[in-house]
Amino acid sequence: xxxxxxxRGGTVxxxxxxxxxxxxxxxxxxxxxxxxxxxxxxxxxxGIGVCFDCLITVDxxxxxxxxxxxxxxxxxxxxxxxxxxxxxxxxxxxxxxxxGA
Numbered sequence: 001x002x003x004x005x006x007x008r009g010g011t012v013x014x015x016x017x018x019x020x021x022x023x024x025x026x027x028x029x030x031x032x033x034x035x036x037x038x039x040x041x042x043x044x045x046x047g048i049g050v051c052f053d054c055l056i057t058v059d060x061x062x063x064x065x066x067x068x069x070x071x072x073x074x075x076x077x078x079x080x081x082x083x084x085x086x087x088x089x090x091x092x093x094x095x096x097x098x099x100g101a
Contacts, residue, residue, distance in 0.1 A: 003073040007032070014071030021047065021054050021066035024077075032056050032066070032077070 003014040005023065014023035021044045024032060031041035033055060045053035047067045054066040057078040066077075 001073075003071050003075075005071060005073075005075040005077055007077040012077070018071045019067050020056065020058065020064075020069045020071050020075070020077060023071045024066065 001016065003016065003018075003023075005012045005014055005020070007024065007029065012023055012027045012029070014020070014026075018026070024030075025044055029043070031043040033042050034040060035042060042053045042055070044067060045051045047054075049065050049068045052065065055063050056066045056069075058064040058066075058069055059076055060078075
């Protein structure tokens with residue numbers, strides 16, 4: 001059974017066992033948020049939950065790593081900026097922290 005998720009007003013199909021990121025990329029969606037500083041597009045990068053580039057809001061919960069969240073029927077996906085437009089760019093900051101910068 002194919003799952004149906006909602007993203008930016010449209011429907012995205014996902015196969016059972018697929019991550020949210022994999023479903024978005026399979027649907028031709030390669031970026032789902034932008035950085036606060038500079039508005040640079042972000043989407044799937046490492047695909048294993050290390051880099052934080054794929055952050056997305058899932059069912060109202062911000063900062064979920066799309067590559068680690070299993071797709072489910074009826075999920076509502078949103079841009080991470082919707083829930084945290086006033087904070088620093090989490091992805092860039094976390095990457096710098098992880099690198100010891």
